[in-house]
Amino acid sequence: MxxxxxxxxxxxxxxxxxxxxxxxxxxxxxxxxxxxxxxxxxxxxxxxxxxxxxxxxxxxxxxxxxxxxxxxxxxxxxxxxxxxxxxxxxxxxxxxxxxxxxxxxxxxxxxxxxxxxxxxxxxxxxxxxxxxxxxxxxxxxxxxxxxxxxxxxxxxxxxxxxxxxxxxxxxxxxxxxxxxxxxxxxxxxxxxxxxxxxCIKVAEASKVLENTQRNVNIALMNEMAMLFSAMDIDMTEVLKAASTKWNFVNYSPGLVGGHCIPVAPWFLVSAALERNIDMRLVKMSSLVNDDMASFIVQESLKRIDTIVKSAEQPIRALVMGYAYKENIDDIRNTLVEPIVKQLEEASMEVDIVDPFVNPAKAKAMYGRDLKLKPEAPYDLIMVTVAHDCYIDLDNDYFMSIARSNKSLLVDIRGIYKSKVKTLNYYSL
CATH class of the missing domain: 3.40.50.720 (NAD(P)-binding Rossmann-like Domain)
Structure with a gap:
C-alpha cells in the first residue's frame, strides 16, 4: 500500500x-x-x-x-x-x-x-x-x-x-x-x-493567449507597414501620431522569431482543428508575420535595382544580427535566416555578423558561417536587431563599410532614422 x-x-x-x-x-x-x-x-x-x-x-x-x-x-x-x-x-x-x-x-x-x-x-x-x-x-x-x-x-x-x-x-x-x-x-x-x-487547462490557455495576442497585434502592424510603404507614408510617424490617443496600444512592425510568440499560435490552431474550428485570424496573423522576411527582401531589392543592373562585380550584402531579438544568442525560428537565403537566391554574396551568436551554433543549426567582423565594401547593409552595441553606430560607420553613397542601409528596427544622411535608407 x-x-x-x-x-x-x-x-x-x-x-x-x-x-x-x-x-x-x-x-x-x-x-x-x-x-x-x-x-x-x-x-x-x-x-x-x-x-x-x-x-x-x-x-x-x-x-x-x-x-x-x-x-x-x-x-x-x-x-x-x-x-x-x-x-x-x-x-x-x-x-x-x-x-x-x-x-x-x-x-x-x-x-x-x-x-x-x-x-x-x-x-x-x-x-x-x-x-x-x-x-x-x-x-x-x-x-x-x-x-x-x-x-x-x-x-x-x-x-x-x-x-x-x-x-x-x-x-x-x-x-x-x-x-x-x-x-x-x-x-x-x-x-x-x-x-x-x-484548473490546469485555464493555466495552459492563458499562456498561449498571451503569446497569440502579441502575435496578432504585431501582424496588424506588419500589414500596416506593407500598405504604408506602398503609399510612401512613414510608419514611425503614423505610430507616434496614433499613440496620442489614450487607448491606442503601440505595437511596432518587425520580425517575429524565437520560441514563444511564433510557436504558441500554432498550438491553438492545431487544437482547434481537432474540434473542427478554423482559427482564421490566428492562422493568418502567423502567416503575415512569417511573410515579413520576403517583404523586407523585396523592398530592399527594389531600392538597389539600379546598382544591380549596373554592377560590374557581384553585389555584396552584410546582415548585422542573426539572433531573433536584441542582446541574446537565441537563433531558434529566426526570420533572419530566410532573409539571408532569399538574398542569396537573388545572386548576392552575403556576410552575417552577430556578436552575441556563437558561430558554432549557427553552423550546427543552419549551416551558416558567421563572420567575426564585416569585410567591406557592401552594396546592401541590413541591421535586423537592436543590439546595444549597434545603437550608437552612425552615418560615418556605415559609410566606412559601404561601397558608395548609393549603397542601401536597411534598418528594420528604425534605429538610425535620424542619423543616416548620405546613404540610401529604408526602414519599416
Whole structure:
C-alpha cells in the first residue's frame, strides 16, 4: 500500500526534500537558481556540455547541483519540467522532449512526489498527454499517489525589468491539495505572488493567449507597414501620431522569431482543428508575420535595382544580427535566416555578423558561417536587431563599410532614422 504523504512544502523548507528542474535553458536555469536560494535543488539537462558550462558558476554560493545523470534526480520530491515545445515543419506541436522528460520523471516517481510543468502547451496537453506517461512509466496514479501542477513560464529573455521574481506566476494543479502546496512553494521564489486558477487547462490557455495576442497585434502592424510603404507614408510617424490617443496600444512592425510568440499560435490552431474550428485570424496573423522576411527582401531589392543592373562585380550584402531579438544568442525560428537565403537566391554574396551568436551554433543549426567582423565594401547593409552595441553606430560607420553613397542601409528596427544622411535608407 502506497504512503500518501503530500506534505511537501514543509519538507522543502526544512531541507528534508529536494527540487529537480529538468531543462536548463533560458526558462529552467533561472528557475533552478531561484529554487536553490530557498530549497535543495538539482538542475538536470541532457546536454553534458550545458552542465559543464554551469558547474562551478553557482554551486558554491547556493544549494544547487548540476547534472546530466538521471540517477542524481531519482530521490527528488518535486520535479519541475521546463523543456522546449517547438512545432514541426508542418506547424504541428512537437511534444517529443516534453514526453521524453515525463518518462524520465516517471521512472523516478515515488508516492508523495509532485510534478510541475512549465513548458508552453495547448490546453489539455498536460492532462491528456503528460499525465498518462507519468502513470504508465511509474505505475502510480495521479491524484492518489502523486500530484501534478502546471504553471506556465513567463520569462522574457534579456529583460531585466520583467523577471521571474517580479512577474506574477499563474498556478494550477490536479486538485486543491496540490494547488495549495504548489502555490506555497512558488510564493517562496516569486515576490510578485501567484495567481491561482481553477484548473490546469485555464493555466495552459492563458499562456498561449498571451503569446497569440502579441502575435496578432504585431501582424496588424506588419500589414500596416506593407500598405504604408506602398503609399510612401512613414510608419514611425503614423505610430507616434496614433499613440496620442489614450487607448491606442503601440505595437511596432518587425520580425517575429524565437520560441514563444511564433510557436504558441500554432498550438491553438492545431487544437482547434481537432474540434473542427478554423482559427482564421490566428492562422493568418502567423502567416503575415512569417511573410515579413520576403517583404523586407523585396523592398530592399527594389531600392538597389539600379546598382544591380549596373554592377560590374557581384553585389555584396552584410546582415548585422542573426539572433531573433536584441542582446541574446537565441537563433531558434529566426526570420533572419530566410532573409539571408532569399538574398542569396537573388545572386548576392552575403556576410552575417552577430556578436552575441556563437558561430558554432549557427553552423550546427543552419549551416551558416558567421563572420567575426564585416569585410567591406557592401552594396546592401541590413541591421535586423537592436543590439546595444549597434545603437550608437552612425552615418560615418556605415559609410566606412559601404561601397558608395548609393549603397542601401536597411534598418528594420528604425534605429538610425535620424542619423543616416548620405546613404540610401529604408526602414519599416
Amino acid at each position: 502506497h504512503c500518501k504523504d503530500f506534505n511537501l512544502y514543509e519538507k522543502l523548507i526544512e531541507h528534508k526534500a529536494s527540487v529537480a528542474v529538468l531543462g536548463l535553458g533560458y526558462v529552467g536555469f533561472p528557475l533552478a537558481i531561484e529554487f536553490a536560494k530557498r530549497f535543495r535543488t538539482i538542475g538536470y539537462d541532457i546536454s553534458s556540455e550545458r552542465i559543464e558550462e554551469l558547474r562551478g558558476t553557482f554551486e558554491e554560493a547556493i544549494d544547487i547541483t548540476f547534472t546530466s545523470n538521471v540517477a542524481d534526480i531519482s530521490d527528488a520530491s518535486l520535479y519541475v519540467i521546463s523543456v522546449p515545445t517547438p512545432v514541426d515543419e508542418n506547424k504541428n506541436p512537437d511534444l517529443n522532449q516534453l514526453l521524453e522528460s515525463s518518462a524520465v520523471v516517471g521512472k523516478c516517481l515515488s508516492p508523495g512526489n509532485f510534478v510541475v510543468y512549465e513548458s508552453t502547451v495547448y490546453p489539455g496537453c498536460t492532462e491528456d498527454k503528460c499525465i498518462p506517461v507519468l502513470e504508465k512509466v511509474s505505475g502510480l496514479v495521479c491524484g492518489d499517489d502523486f500530484k501534478v501542477g502546471y504553471t506556465p513560464e513567463r520569462i522574457n529573455p534579456n529583460d531585466a525589468k520583467h523577471t521571474l521574481t517580479n512577474t506574477v506566476k499563474i498556478v494550477s494543479a490536479c486538485d486543491d491539495e496540490a494547488l495549495d502546496c504548489i502555490a506555497n512553494i512558488y510564493n517562496n521564489i516569486v515576490d510578485a505572488g501567484v495567481e491561482l486558477v481553477s
